[in-house]
Amino acid sequence: MEHSIIDAHIHLDLYSADERVIILRDMEKYRVKALISVSQHLSSAKANLKLSQEDPRIRPAFGFHPEQALPAEKELAELQLFIEKYHSHMAAVGEVGLPYYLRKKDPRIPIEPYIEILELFILQAAALNKPIALHAIYEDAPIVCTLLEKYSITKAHFHWFKGDQKTMEQMTSNGYFVSITPDVLYEQKTQQLVKQYPLSHMMVETDGPWPFEGPFKKKMTHPQMIHHTIEKIASVKKMEAQEVYDILYENTKQVYF
Incomplete structure (x- = not known):
């Protein structure tokens, strides 16, 4: 592999220990320079911090993933204190956002408490001058955009974005x-996003260990898949692959380093 890549969004702590060994061992071979490893909650943040202390190529992000039951006040307070304490080790606040799939499953779940929690994390990201990694899709994305605008957040990363043209x-x-x-290799909606969104504000991710279909069916999600993603982006954008690699790499450095 000639071109360097960064996985802009992976849940490294959710892999098994053996799988993590494989991924970290393979990074040099596949020219994976860094992994932005996002957190689910407080214990996940602690696990990602530990992983990053063992291997500096891992850049941890600390946050509370919204697709789960609301945290107890004590856990939320402890997580925010943890972020404050270890912010110099942290690449971003994340993964944070709103619970789209949770509310699809149970529409009785109110969104307001999740908005309140997200606002706390946005405030913290602003205070610490850190980027924010977001789970905000479909009709949740405009709500999140409004909150980001309220606090003048510019370094915002919508991972695996799904939404309408206006948003x-x-x-x-x-x-x-x-x-x-x-999934850009086999999903037309993702290909359409690539076509429309400016390359200057695009990155690449795996969201591993989330599994994929198509040519990746039944395969462990591995950062090396990003090389296939970039080749497809170059094809959709009708650009030289080398240029696309360079732009995506610099974009990710700009946001997370």
Whole structure:
């Protein structure tokens, strides 16, 4: 592999120990320079911090993933204190956002408490001058855009973005970043996002260990898949692969380093 890559969004702590060994061992071979490893909750943040202390190529992000039951007040307070304490070790606040799939499963779940928690994390990201890694899709994305605008957040990363044209235009106008997953090889909606969103505000991710279909069916999600993603992005954008590699790499450095 000639071109360097960064996985802009992976849950490294959710892999088994054996799988992590494989991924870290393979990084040099596949020219994976860094992994932005996002957290689910407090114990996940602690695990990602430990992983990053053992291997500096791991850049941890600390946050509370919204697709789960609300945290107890004590856990939320402890997580925010943890972020405050270890912010110099942290690449970003994340993964944070709103619970789209949880509410699809149970529409009785109110969104307001999740918005309140997200606002706390946005405030913290602003205070610490850190980027924020977001789970905000479909009709949740405009709500999150409004919150980001309220606190003048510019380094916002919407991972695996799904949304309408109007929201995409708002995100583009505000300079927010999106990241593209390996499903771009077989999902037309992802290909359409690539076609429309400016490459200047795009990154690439695996969201591992989330599994993929198509050519990746029944395979462990591995950062090396990003090389296939970038080749597809270059094809959709009708650009030289080398140029696309360079732009995506610099974009990710700009946001997370």
